[in-house]
Amino acid sequence: MPFRLPTPVLLFLIGLVFVILCGLGVWQVERGIWKANLVATRNAQLAGQPLSAGDARAMSPESLEYHAVSLEGTWDGEHVMFLANRARYGRKGENIVQPLLIAPGEAVLIDRGWYPEGEREAALKRLAGMTGPTHGLARYAEGLRASKTPAGTWTGLAPDSMGAGLPYLVLPWFVTEGQLNEGDDYSSMPTSYPVQGYERYVSTVSHTEYALTWFGIAATLAGVSVFRFVIEPRRARRAEATARAPHSS
Numbered sequence: 001m002p003f004r005l006p007t008p009v010l011l012f013l014i015g016l017v018f019v020i021l022c023g024l025g026v027w028q029v030e031r032g033i034w035k036a037n038l039v040a041t042r043n044a045q046l047a048g049q050p051l052s053a054g055d056a057r058a059m060s061p062e063s064l065e066y067h068a069v070s071l072e073g074t075w076d077g078e079h080v081m082f083l084a085n086r087a088r089y090g091r092k093g094e095n096i097v098q099p100l101l102i103a104p105g106e107a108v109l110i111d112r113g114w115y116p117e118g119e120r121e122a123a124l125k126r127l128a129g130m131t132g133p134t135h136g137l138a139r140y141a142e143g144l145r146a147s148k149t150p151a152g153t154w155t156g157l158a159p160d161s162m163g164a165g166l167p168y169l170v171l172p173w174f175v176t177e178g179q180l181n182e183g184d185d186y187s188s189m190p191t192s193y194p195v196q197g198y199e200r201y202v203s204t205v206s207h208t209e210y211a212l213t214w215f216g217i218a219a220t221l222a223g224v225s226v227f228r229f230v231i232e233p234r235r236a237r238r239a240e241a242t243a244r245a246p247h248s249s
Contacts, residue, residue: 025214032207042066042201053102073102084153113194123193136177
């Protein structure tokens with residue numbers, strides 16, 4: 001004979017699952033509100049006055065995330081680094097990373113842009129001719145790690161890892177050089193390199209859809225439970241009463 005849970009136990013488990021599903025839905029709603037506020041805050045930071053090197057150094061790395069900056073300093077041309085296997089416009093390429101000394105003994109790593117394979121020298125030559133303050137987007141991600149490949153390139157942009165062999169302190173945040181890109185769909189290959197710039201902060205996670213999914217499952221569970229424990233027994237009792245009616249007349 002198959003094992004069946006007692007009805008009170010089964011109802012308790014169903015109620016527990018229902019509460020958990022509703023809790024997940026509420027959590028996704030709260031996450032959606034938090035993410036919407038984060039998107040608004042970060043994009044408002046981009047619209048504000050760019051931070052100077054002094055202002056940026058006075059802030060914590062966490063609070064610098066997604067702030068526009070305008071930095072002046074001295075480029076270290078002897079320790080230029082390259083990020084390998086970076087794809088854009090359907091082509092494989094690299095990103096140039098160069099330290100910028102913004103204070104005595106302190107530097108920030110600057111992602112100076114992307115170029116396709118075979119255009120490294122042209123990109124470096126163009127960068128060497130650029131003068132004036134460096135404009136870009138400050139980025140920080142705690143715990144980033146990268147390693148150097150046998151070819152001398154790097155697997156990612158990680159200030160702690162990349163700065164370990166440099167003769168000065170590398171600050172724990174970095175900058176994506178360039179201006180805010182509006183409307184670039186990366187479908188047309190540029191004619192000059194490196195390609196610079198950054199995008200607005202957007203959320204690619206649809207918390208509303210996730211919330212509706214959890215609430216939908218909870219509603220389905222409630223509907224099935226009502227049918228199983230309320231509607232079906234009533235139908236059975238009515239059918240039984242109907243079957244007995246002729247015999248009682």
